[in-house]
Amino acid sequence: MSNRTNQAPGSLLRRWSGAHPLSLGGFVLVVAGMVVLPLVVTNPFYQNLWTRILIFGLLAMSLDVLLGFTGLLSFMHNSYLGLAAYAAGLFTINVNPESLWLAMLVGVVFTMIIAWPVGWLQVRTGGLAFALLTMAFGMMYYTVAWKWHDVTGGDDGLVAAIEHGLPKVAEEGMVPYLDINLGPWNLGNTSDPVHVYYLVLFIVVVAFILTHRMVNSPLGAVLEAIRENEERASFVGINVRRFKLIGWLVACGLAGLAGTLWMFLERNIAPDTMHAFEGAEVLMMVLLGGMGSLWGPFLGAGIFILLKDCLSSATEHWEIYVGLVVIFLVLFLPKGVAGLSSMLRRKPSENK
């Protein structure tokens, strides 16, 4: 009886409820492929590119937790990536230039500390006001990061703030490379793109599995209920504000995780990463990939980053083509790429 949910065909927004053997196999296959990837393609450019895609995929996935699974819209989710990146970077240059895990912890915790009161305020308002508030706060973070030159390095990014850091770091003039240690073992160093790739892949896979568990957990069911019908959710006894806040914090924490990974990859963060337009692009990744499926946003991030990279290398007028592709996708792929696959998958009998 208890596995009855597994037989559920599931609506468009909600797939992968319960790790079906097939999806599990697919997941293992994809991960295995990604593990082998840097061994096959040794060009650091591609390793760097895939690392970026994974990081932005994680960011887009975190937005999807909010948008696709809780029904809340954040216009500027990138700002939480930025906050974490700044926090992790500043921690590394000012406090402890050795520990990667500590920097990661600091980045994520800092993001959550900021996100908590902001979220508390935001969940007190309804639908559109929530989304607009994310924008107000996002622009606020952006302005602070940009204007607080002495701490953040202002418009130039963290590289310009290095000189205020620890003498050792200041001398080097850059956020230092960090050793990837696991207990007593040294697994690598962030100066090697392959090591960064594996670090990011590992974190992203773990985050994906945990998030997947979460959206399929009883907690996920609560968030789903809020997404589907907020009023009714409160009338089955859900403390809507509290669970919205939990969803928000999970999403911000994941975005923060992506932010710390960004810092290990780029070793620099500038305010332009926190700009409103970048936020729209994260939203685009989610929608192009397919809202409500955790893997869709990764696909969306991949498509969008590759598209922008390739087109901007190919022509100076890349904006025209990016615009055309985006318009085309929104018009003709209403549910994103994930939606396309589920449209193909869906048997006609299910639509009776």
Next chain:
Amino acid sequence: MKKYLVLALTVVLALSLAMPMAALAKKPVKIGVLVPLTGIVAQGGQEMVMGIKMAAAVKKTILGRPIQLVVEDTRVKPAVAVSKAKKLVYKDGVVALIGVFSSGVGLALAKNMDQLKVPFLSTHVMTTKFYGLNPLVFRCGQLANDQTAVGNVQGILATPDLKKRKYYVLVHDYSWGHDAAQRFIKLAKANGITVVNPDFDRAPIKTTDWSTYLTKIKASGADGIYIALITNVIPHFAKQATDFGLMKTCRLVSGAAPGPLELEEGGSATYGIFGASDYAWDLQRFNPKAKKWNAAFWKMFKTIPSDAAAHSYVGAMNLFNAIEKAGSTDAKKVAAALRGISFDGPYGVVRISAKDNCMRNAAVLTETMAAPANPYGAKVYMKVIKIFPAKVLGPPE
């Protein structure tokens, strides 16, 4: 099931896209050009590309191989510039990077050179942080902030009308602007020039409406304005200052050369901008090489020769010659060859100091005014009023 098929297909597609499109042709020497082609400074980026393209056309071959420029758009964003640099080095296999407009982008990029392991020569970055930054990082282009400050202060001291004025300092809010302001204020103080606001004003780089700053300047009682705004914005600022009637009472001294096309658009409103820079096409009155270069540039691009184009041209020539001199495209050898190399271009000998990897060259003090009849159809031009020898501008070696 089809979901996984689609997924697999997408992965395959992504892979095939990402795989090197074709085996790299061995023949040409590839040079990566990083410039902003979109965003507020796109015009400056275009001019830099012109200068570098012209250098490639003049040089034709390096080590007997053709030169191939691979141009990438940085969008003036550090993260984009770094990822584009990685693409250029790892995917396209360029042997050197050249260009970069903004100091912020330049700094971010410079810090990645240990990993990228190719020489990077900036033709536009002006921040003094570039002195001796990294063995692989060079600057050969626009004057650095300290050099500009020396030029401008000397220019002010030599002009009685400028000398007695009180200056209000307004800069763009990023490392170059801050650096420029600090350099100027320090030197001005040492030479008895009055600065009204020693903790200078910082305007966001996207500022389009300067009215509040102009109001402040008016209220401060200053009768001179020292600006360090990016090339393309200087004429806009001058135009609004004229609109506000400020140019009647104030003199404008600029820490960077104004863009010629922007001057044309601003028209007579942009008259009266003083400033030290590498180059102005008016230098052709003094230097036959400048005349020749201007003519060649005009023939090639049919547009007014700009400072950005000229110093990018010189920087590129130095880089090309260094590769030739090194006899190989090995990064260390090219870097070694770049140290101490010099090129006698449109504005005289430009030498990259072996001490700090940054160039030394002569420069000009100019004032914008109505242009005499000229082959480029320019109505406003930067008139050369003084030429500084390289020794004067320093910094000492």
Next chain:
Amino acid sequence: MASVIQIILNGLVLGGVFLIVAIGLNIIYGLNRVMNLAHGSLYALGAYFGYTLVTGKVLLFGLDFEFGGLNFFLALILAPALVGLVGWVLERVLIEPMRDRPMIYTLILTYGLMFLIDGLIKANWGDTPHYIIPPEFLQKPVYIGDFSYPAYRFALLVGVAVVMGLLMTLLNRTRMGINMRAAADIPEMVSALGVNLKAVRVGAFVLGCVMAGIAGFLVGPLYPILPIMGHDMLISSFVVIVIGGLGSLRGVIVAALLVGFVQALAEAVITNFAMVIVYMLMAVILVFKPYGILGEGKFE
């Protein structure tokens, strides 16, 4: 004293430009429930059309030609009309098919549209900044005793007032405007009364685009015309309509002036964190008045 007056005038000019752009954005939102992220690009388009008409140098992707150039005021009418035409095409081709989709999809669609229009502008007009040359008598500063202020900025304020007057007349006195206001409040009833809802919505979209075009033209002599000139304007006008109230026209007037003043004042007094104050204001207003200061979710 003189600088206080100047700061007030600076705030008015900023606010006036925000007002015209934001009110267009809000008319579109009020009737179409579309947050048009391409609005800033249409504003840029208005400036470029204006530049083309005034100088007479027509660039058409290589098919370039020249004519004598139009009178400034004639161009002021024609350029926004052209933007309106573009808006009409966009509504028919892109917005109409998206009518039944959630708002975030139109948001992303118009974001793509922003890229497209910006790219086309760049491809056609290039990166060189331009200005629209105003008539001779508007080029010099106006002197009132010791006090001086650019004549064109005064003219811009007059222009904003005239445009707002015309807009209010249109909305309050004409059949189309009355239908629009009614349709924004209760679309079901309006369509039951036999008003062509579709036409009203197209009308609103075009009107919004025309407003963006007017604003673009009006700032043409003031700010450099660049392909990216609309980006910051988009964000500012977005902030304005959120503060004023989504869909509320009266709210926008108050909010535009407020944001203009705060920005002008803050830039002059506490330079560094000026904009943080504006966003804080936005957050506070959203928390206490989710529909904006004057918005009751109404269109008036």
Next chain:
Amino acid sequence: MEPIISTKDLMRTFGGVTALNLVSLDIYDKQLRSIIGPNGAGKTTLINVITGKLGASGGEVFYRGQPITNYSVHKRVRMGICRTFQINSIFMGLTVYENIRIATQLHLGGSGRVFARRTSLKKVNQEAESIVDRLNLNEVAYQSVENLAYGDQRLVEVGIALACDPKVLLLDEPTAGMSPKETRHIARLIQELAKEVAVVLVEHDVELVMTISDRLTVLHQGGIIAEGPPQEISNNCDVKDAYLGSTKWAPLLETD
């Protein structure tokens, strides 16, 4: 016997309009109380104020003697005050089973479990299944409710409230828009439920109300004009006036 829900001088105004005027009402356990009245009498407002969807402008609501007037909705639901809506308010994107399950999960606990599977909450699932059985929705249990027939959606609406483990069940026109057959099914269900918990029924189907209710309360213009067993109410002159005053509702009393 102590009333399970009582209201004392409950007031609710909207701007200048009084929707509830000094409503004092006692509802007892295992009783089927119907509330009738013409349109706009304040029936739904009364339910909204009791369940916390709307705040009271004056007066108090008590649950087993404890004042709960300022409690939030979810807190009241946790105490057992559950309701259905006049216009379907269900989780449209979810299946029937999930609609029911979320409600059982909330009262049986486990919502805080982040990394457990939903299927691991055995008790929750069993109870949800038993409620699906009880509603006769087995056949469509795994269909998305948006694809269901209206009558079945209406049943889901009742089912969700049922799954909240109610002590008091407030049903706002549960039969609205249903076929006679479906109405009979629901009526039977309501009668059964009234044997377990207190039921408050707002209903326009006077015939139904008269046959199944234990007690009736008649609201008119926000105030109670009559209260008593069905027989007594149908003979009450005030009630007739209230209904007959508005011709629109006149036929309702003539259905017999």
